Amino acid sequence: MKFEVSGKFRIGMTWTKFKKVVEAHNEKFAIEKTYSLLGSNHKVKRNLIKIENIRRCK
Numbered sequence: 001m002k003f004e005v006s007g008k009f010r011i012g013m014t015w016t017k018f019k020k021v022v023e024a025h026n027e028k029f030a031i032e033k034t035y036s037l038l039g040s041n042h043k044v045k046r047n048l049i050k051i052e053n054i055r056r057c058k
Contacts, residue, residue, distance in 0.1 A: 002057040003030035009038055010048040027054055 006019040020037060024030035031054065035046050 001025065003027060004053075004055050004057050005030055005034045005051060006053045007049065007051040009042065009044045009050070011042065011044065015050075021057060030054060 002021055002023055004019065004021050008015045008017045020034055022030050022033040024033050031051055034051065035049060038044050038049055
C-alpha cells in the first residue's frame with residue numbers, strides 16, 4: 001500500500017513543510033519509513049519531525 005505522509009521538520013530555526021509518498025504495509029510502518037527517509041536525507045532527528053497527516057493513496 002502507498003501512504004501520503006505530510007508534516008513539517010525543523011532545520012535551524014525554521015520549520016519546513018514536507019509531503020512524502022511511501023510504500024508500507026500499514027500506517028505505523030509508513031511513519032517509521034518517513035522518519036528514516038527524512039533523517040537520512042536531511043540529517044534531522046526524530047524529535048524535530050512533526051507528522052501532521054497520513055492518508056492512504058490509491
